[in-house]
Amino acid sequence: MQRQFPVSTAADILSPDHDQPNETIQSGYRAYLKHHGVNGRVGQKRMIADIARYLGAIQTNADGLRTSEDAVCVVEAGTGTGKTLAYLLAAIPYAVRLGKKIIIAAATVTQQQQILRGELPRLRAATAWPLQVELAKGRGRFLCLNRLELLLAGSEGLFPGLQPVSATGSLINTADSQLIEGFAREHYEGLLSRFTSRQWTGDIDSLDDELPNGLWQTVITDNRSCFNRDCVFFSQCPYFRQRAQIESADIVIANQDLLLSDIRLGGGVVLPALKDSILIIDEAHQLPEKALNHFSAFAGLGSSQQQLAEMKTRADAAEHLRVKDHKLEQRLGEISKHAVEAGELLRELWEWQQTQAQWPEKTDRFEQQPLLQRYEAGACPEPLRVLASKLSQQADKLQAALGDILSGIAQMLDSDGIEPDESERLQGESLGFSADQTYVETLQRLYHQIAEIPDESSRMVQPPIAVWWTKMSHDSGDLVLHASPTHGGSYLAEQLWQNAFAAICTSATMSDGHDQSASAFRRFSDTAGLPSASVFAVHESPFDYSQHCTLRIMNAKQRPGDSASYIAELSAAIANSLNFTEATLVLFSSRKQFTAVMARLEQLLDKTKYESMLSQLSAQPAQLIAAHQKRMSTGQGSVLLGMASFAEGLDLPGELLTHLIICKLPFAVPDDPVESTYSEWLQARGGKPFDEVSLPDAIIRFRQAFGRLIRTEKDQGRVTVLDSRLLTKRYGRRFIEALPRCRIQRFDPPLE
Numbered sequence: 001m002q003r004q005f006p007v008s009t010a011a012d013i014l015s016p017d018h019d020q021p022n023e024t025i026q027s028g029y030r031a032y033l034k035h036h037g038v039n040g041r042v043g044q045k046r047m048i049a050d051i052a053r054y055l056g057a058i059q060t061n062a063d064g065l066r067t068s069e070d071a072v073c074v075v076e077a078g079t080g081t082g083k084t085l086a087y088l089l090a091a092i093p094y095a096v097r098l099g100k101k102i103i104i105a106a107a108t109v110t111q112q113q114q115i116l117r118g119e120l121p122r123l124r125a126a127t128a129w130p131l132q133v134e135l136a137k138g139r140g141r142f143l144c145l146n147r148l149e150l151l152l153a154g155s156e157g158l159f160p161g162l163q164p165v166s167a168t169g170s171l172i173n174t175a176d177s178q179l180i181e182g183f184a185r186e187h188y189e190g191l192l193s194r195f196t197s198r199q200w201t202g203d204i205d206s207l208d209d210e211l212p213n214g215l216w217q218t219v220i221t222d223n224r225s226c227f228n229r230d231c232v233f234f235s236q237c238p239y240f241r242q243r244a245q246i247e248s249a250d251i252v253i254a255n256q257d258l259l260l261s262d263i264r265l266g267g268g269v270v271l272p273a274l275k276d277s278i279l280i281i282d283e284a285h286q287l288p289e290k291a292l293n294h295f296s297a298f299a300g301l302g303s304s305q306q307q308l309a310e311m312k313t314r315a316d317a318a319e320h321l322r323v324k325d326h327k328l329e330q331r332l333g334e335i336s337k338h339a340v341e342a343g344e345l346l347r348e349l350w351e352w353q354q355t356q357a358q359w360p361e362k363t364d365r366f367e368q369q370p371l372l373q374r375y376e377a378g379a380c381p382e383p384l385r386v387l388a389s390k391l392s393q394q395a396d397k398l399q400a401a402l403g404d405i406l407s408g409i410a411q412m413l414d415s416d417g418i419e420p421d422e423s424e425r426l427q428g429e430s431l432g433f434s435a436d437q438t439y440v441e442t443l444q445r446l447y448h449q450i451a452e453i454p455d456e457s458s459r460m461v462q463p464p465i466a467v468w469w470t471k472m473s474h475d476s477g478d479l480v481l482h483a484s485p486t487h488g489g490s491y492l493a494e495q496l497w498q499n500a501f502a503a504i505c506t507s508a509t510m511s512d513g514h515d516q517s518a519s520a521f522r523r524f525s526d527t528a529g530l531p532s533a534s535v536f537a538v539h540e541s542p543f544d545y546s547q548h549c550t551l552r553i554m555n556a557k558q559r560p561g562d563s564a565s566y567i568a569e570l571s572a573a574i575a576n577s578l579n580f581t582e583a584t585l586v587l588f589s590s591r592k593q594f595t596a597v598m599a600r601l602e603q604l605l606d607k608t609k610y611e612s613m614l615s616q617l618s619a620q621p622a623q624l625i626a627a628h629q630k631r632m633s634t635g636q637g638s639v640l641l642g643m644a645s646f647a648e649g650l651d652l653p654g655e656l657l658t659h660l661i662i663c664k665l666p667f668a669v670p671d672d673p674v675e676s677t678y679s680e681w682l683q684a685r686g687g688k689p690f691d692e693v694s695l696p697d698a699i700i701r702f703r704q705a706f707g708r709l710i711r712t713e714k715d716q717g718r719v720t721v722l723d724s725r726l727l728t729k730r731y732g733r734r735f736i737e738a739l740p741r742c743r744i745q746r747f748d749p750p751l752e
């Protein structure tokens, strides 16, 4: 969706008599305050000044490229500061003056929409600045017309992963293929008709109806399966229309995942080139973890063998490709050969794994958790490293052969006079080999990481790669191998901060809240790989927490853990704290704790109350939040129960949330493989994992969770923390001091 501002060119935003960005910032801010009849906020003004000072200090050469050293401007701004307006007001005049684009990398697609529909139109209404703004989203948000046409033509593999639902809401028996076909066809035709009649742009986020589970995944494509300019639908393609609009946009509102995908493709592929852009990372505290997720990989040994067998079958069956091109015949033979060899190596790996340490026992209560085996401090055994090296070589060979096959098919599709039937057959084959390529890419990422783990003598130099195995139970389920970097700082430094013309990181929680100096950002600086010349600022929330918020801390008798007495005390405290006539959010620290407490609450609460609670264990967050809002809008109370995803980014202003219950201080779960591996490595180097990793991470998460309660100036409520370590442990004060000043009450657990 494009937003075109009404005046002629972007340069018109600079003050008429001089092109000083700071003058334009001031006049823009004055216009904004006057137009909307609001007062300036101290934190917001200071944030604007921080960013303007940072941008004004950047030195450039004759080509407009940055010559000053790498530096990031890091601004922590408490809830209510108005950080979106602050960074837009400060960055736009500088971007225009310097001839740069602005890329905003939000945390989620929802936040992208909020920026597009919230502060940007308000700024436009006040200033009429002539800027072209464009949303940038990944391919997965757009309809692939080519894929849709193949599906409607009835090509093979029509309904992968589709879970059709009947009119009454029950799942249709997936064995009944005719029924599925009729069901899916109806939806596909509906999508096509809405697109061709221009009622819909092909963007999932602007589709009014909800699609059946899994159906959207069948009508999208990835970069490997896309025919790009060779596609007959190229000129109408919703994804490439977005790309064209991005090229001419002044401000691109992207998300962090898309930014990371773009730099993995080499940078400047979907988004503007970083060297020509002012990059603004919003909710920047999420970036380091997202970077790790982008490089982690896992694959089941059994499912990989199956995929390789299917790859071989596909290659063996592609008879007409063999006939058409001798070179392709050779490459198809290579796919067959390497798929068999890789399958054999996977069998060897499985046999080796069976000789290794016993799997831990599982308790009956938490059957849904997989069993896990991990290598301490990333000390990967040599036989695994050797097999991973061989598997990564096989995966490289498969990738090369698949690439040649796909290029060969693309050339055939490009040739003049190709018959429609032949074209359709080639496209179907291309989709199959593209899917193989995507799978092989996962194998490459997994086995390359393990193969490249240094030997013991040099293992202490770089942060380790975490390697672990999982399986669902002792006697069933696939054996899954996982690998992940434990630290993404150097990657972000090389790919983002070195390349961007300028970079601004902002969020309400990047520091450990200890003070307002750079040292409070030590953990974020480390995990994000910030350059040493970076500048830091903190602006507190303008809300009056001392009047509007009470922090209640329970003098719990039990130590947090899995013990029955702890779960009993916690459950009784929750049951006692709930008021079913108001809006409450209960945050659990793990699924394990959540499940155990729910079992107790079923006994402690009456049936109607228990069943009225909205639990993340039984529904998707979006459905729960919609139900919560509906209940509150009709004057009922509502109790939402959730885990970590509810502790971040959830915006429930006013009456939608008046009581927040935090069950436990949010230290990472002790068996988190990535954090455990990193902590062990750090300790072996003489570091202090608790002080350097666990504590600052937990404080930042605690501040995030606490921030769910007060969202606007008028909000009031209480936060109840059912973990007495806030009172009894030396580090407890660090958590309390990291919060805005509010009233504090202590209370005893209810008598059982």
Ligand code: SF4
Pocket: 143, 144, 145, 146, 147, 221, 225, 226, 227, 228, 229, 231, 232, 233, 234, 237, 238, 239, 240
């Ligand atoms: S250009 Fe690519 S994404 Fe667009 S319709 Fe064609 S194959 Fe699909």
